[in-house]
Amino acid sequence: MENRVVLVTGGANGIGKGIANYLAKKMLVIAADIDENAGFQLVSENPLVRFKQLDVTSEQQISSLIDEIKYQHGRLDAVVNNAAIANPYNAPLHQLDVYDWNKALAVNLTAPMLMAKHTVSLLRDTKGCIVNIASTRAIQSESNTEAYSASKGGIVALTHSLAVSVGPDVRVNCISPGWIHTTDELLRDIDHQQHLVGRVGQVQDIASMVGYLISEEAGFITGQNFVIDGGMTKKMIYSE
Template identity: 55%
Template sequence: MNHSERVALVTGGAKGIGRGIVRHLADDGWKVAFSDVDAPVGEALAETGEGRLKFIHGDVASETDVEQMVRLAHQWGGRLDAVINNAGIADPETGPVEELALDRWQRRLDVNLTGPFLVAKHSVPLLRKHRGAIVNMASTRALQSEPNTEAYAATKGGIVALTHSLAISLGPDIRVNCISPGWIDTRAFQGGSEPVEPLTKPDHQQHPAGRVGTPYDVAALVSFLISPQAGFVTGQNFVIDGGMVRKMIYEE
């Protein structure tokens, strides 16, 4: 089957890494339905897709919205072959843990962790028909931390565990993997036209790979993981961070 007959659903696809994934898959021939809470930016992106993109407004923390996302994606595309659970609250900083309000903690869990569960729950029957694949978006913050990031880190650690649990439950019909990005520069992927200041040399040089990542770096890995070439890959967490989690950093 060529890509033009395959349908993917990308959550949080209007901006940032999700926007890069949507563009990459569409350029590769996929039909891509994508959801987001930002309707104007999502609708504008869909208009550039020449019929290969469909925007669906919705919040992954709402089961009603998720049911609609999956249903509309299937109705539009006629099938569902891949789901990329990318939607999330990306700001990891929530202040000192003793001052972290329960509603801020809960909102991050609802979007970053419960959202992927809900999307998987409602898309599994459709994915099973075509031996599809799920890719969840975790983070290197599931493996290492800066201060005052407890809620975000907890959700991303949960994504890694949810991924291998789903892989065991859903195999062999559905493969499930996750990606843990490091520093990905998403500033040019926010749907606006404002100029972006270049990053500094130290920003790039601190990475063993020699540069900061881009959304297309993540998108290329997504493309592989949902392809037949990754048919023997499931339950895994792929770190894509230019080598930073392997680098010892000490203050001198």
């Protein structure tokens, strides 16, 4: 495990930061993020993580980063496609600008495809794997979330499509987080109590699943979407 090299996109903030810190305990983690200041902060907090600034919408930057990883480390064992525009809300449909729609798709959906395209050769050599981070919004929605929901639904479909295309050498799976608390904001009792498990999700809930999916213990799992949401998507809720 110590010789393994893992790339985490969006790895300097939120869930991605938690994944990077969790995996760095056992393997070399390269956290790629467009936020340079957050990247420097991540490395200052955890010197075991290496940071690379990356705009995931740039195929040229992705290609250059993968070439650098190949040159410096000679291998790549896993890719965690976590980078995304986190805000799920867009303007009401009649005001939705196609620029905002296309930007959400570029970051949330096209980027994981490009990352798979440029890493598959290295991943084949190591019998590696890809983990895509989607969302429970891929299977349920609120008003005015068309761009985000569509992009995350696309991630789920992209996952099983890639699993067919790159198997058996490379496994591809997907995680759909529900409400994961990533800030210092205080939560209310009702926030926790509405979940079937009695609490809001924590970053480690997602990170530990990533750790499992990229391990040899998950060698028979591919093309799957794992919903980690404290049971919220299983509740039937009607207004009384």
